[in-house]
Amino acid sequence: MGKKSTKYIFVTGGVTSSLGKGIISASLGMLLQARGYRVTIQKFDPYINVDPGTLNPYEHGECYVTDDGAETDLDLGHYERFLGVSTSQANNITTGRIYYEVIKKERRGDYLGKTVQVIPHITDEIKQHFYLLSKDVDIIITEIGGCVGDIESWPFIEAVRQSKWDLGLHESLVIHLTLIPYLNAASELKTKPTQHAVKQLLSAGIQPDILVCRSEKNLPVDIRQKVAQFCNVNLQDVIEARDAETIYDVPLLMRKEKLDERVLSKLNLSNNSEPKITAWKDFLGKLKNPIKEVCIALVGKYISLPDAYKSIVEAFTHAGVVNETKVNIKWVSSENLTNKNSVELLGNIDGILVAPGFGERGIEGKIEAAKWAREQQIPFFGICLGLQCAIIEFSRNVLGWKDAHSDEINSKSKHPVISIMKEQKNIKNLGGTMRLGSYTCELKARSKAYECYGTKTITERHRHRFEFNHQFLKEFENNGMKATGINPDTGLVEIMELKGHPWFIGTQFHPELKSRVITPHPLFVTFIQKAHAYKVQKQ
Ligand code: GLN
Secondary structure, three states: OOOOOOEEEEEEEOOOOOOOHHHHHHHHHHHHHOOOOOEEEEEEEOOOOOOHHHOOHHHHOOOEEOOOOOEEOOHHHHHHHHHOOOOOHHHEEEHHHHHHHHHHHHHHOOOOOOOOOHHHHHHHHHHHHHHOOHHHOOEEEEEEOOOOOOHHHHHHHHHHHHHHHHHOOOOEEEEEEEEOOEEOOOOEEOOHHHHHHHHHHHHOOOOOOEEEEEEOOOOOHHHHHHHHHHHOOOHHHEEEEEOOOOHHHHHHHHHHOOHHHHHHHHOOOOOOOOOOOHHHHHHHHHHHOOOEEEEEEEEEOOOOOHHHHHHHHHHHHHHHHHOOEEEEEEEEEOOOOOOOOHHHHHOOOOEEEEOOOOOOOOHHHHHHHHHHHHHHOOOEEEEOHHHHHHHHHHHHHOOOOOOOEEOOOOOOOOOEEEEEOHHHOOOOOOOOOOEEEEEEEEEOOOOHHHHHHOOOEEEEEEEEOEEEOHHHHHHHHHOOEEEEEEOOOOOOEEEEEEOOOOOEEEEOOOHHHHOOOOOOOHHHHHHHHHHHHHHHHHO
């Protein structure tokens, strides 16, 4: 078991997925942290992939990368943005990971001839991971992915049941997130799905302590009473979670419903002090009352799926708030963008961001977007593949190397301006083998990047296999495309920027992964400033 004084909160879900367990967990975590508790949040996902790194964004949205190089669920991004703390490999566990560990132990002979079974071996392994982070925190919030009743999540739910029992009274609690739908035809809120979802949890041996009820309408007292009575919880433990205007409202809505107070009282923790949430309130005030506005084109291939670029969208929100600027995103499909329609698709925007990505689909559109930004002097921000596309564009249209490309797309080009990293050459397995996580980068003095960060040494997170090909650096620099951020250990180019352009920056790393509500990312903050300046100047 974990450290004695650590308290555990398990968050499960019923009725349907996508009720927002991640946001509720992050909001609760933020409120508890604002009262001085050290909090971490972890997510247990029931699928068999060892991590989401090999999943297509259509399946699972963005893959969030931690400092220590874990490829994780996008909910970890919410945890970091809301709490301002870094998560790690240990904060996201899948069924695949659990079985992988158990099978490794079995092969080593660790189980001493025993039959290896779901109970106790799989559930023990899950419980061990529940407690793993207890050393440095007062409270661990554990979100269980999926819905109670799914075949896949049974071992996790069983492990929650056992943990609740093992830990004893006031040491842990279960919050069940459920749905109270409003039926238009009957003009009524319906509690039956929630009753069934709680029965399902009860049949697994778990009595939820608190019910958080998602609903599009306010829950009147009679509905709350009905839920309380049918589900064996106190009236004040039926918490309303109404659809919010923005996810950043949710902590305050939960505060209003006293979710944090109920949690603290059940865990026998002091709730004497008010949570310190002034900075959060300021953020919300500015978010809702912008005085300026910009329109940024986000050029990517998953435009019908904003979750694929979750952290970028959130980083824009944070950067917009400090600039008191509403950031409107125009989603531009890189597959549709050509030199014939760039005026139509990019003609009236104030900044262009070319998104990260993999593979050939939509690559020419991304290259076209970089060309348009360079030629029209529009603020440009390229992230990972976005930087690589800007480099290819510059090679083709400024340096005149018409066949220039990335090894990833065309390994036969005579100008492989983006090439595979040395360490990546012989890799056969795709899972967890990219250049992942945090690396140091040294910034050149008098660069735009340095102006943004205001410091020489930075660390940023990565997820890629290809890099700028050093062999061509001289030609680039002689023609105004400068490498302004370099990894001091390997010499890898991490940032490039174009001289003689108002703001044209590409990064090999993913700055969006480190933007937080209270500390927005300097590159995004400056990009929005420059986009606004560009807008004013063209008027
Ligand atoms: N596909 C590119 C690479 O592997 C870029 C990756 C990315 O954008 N995250 O280097």
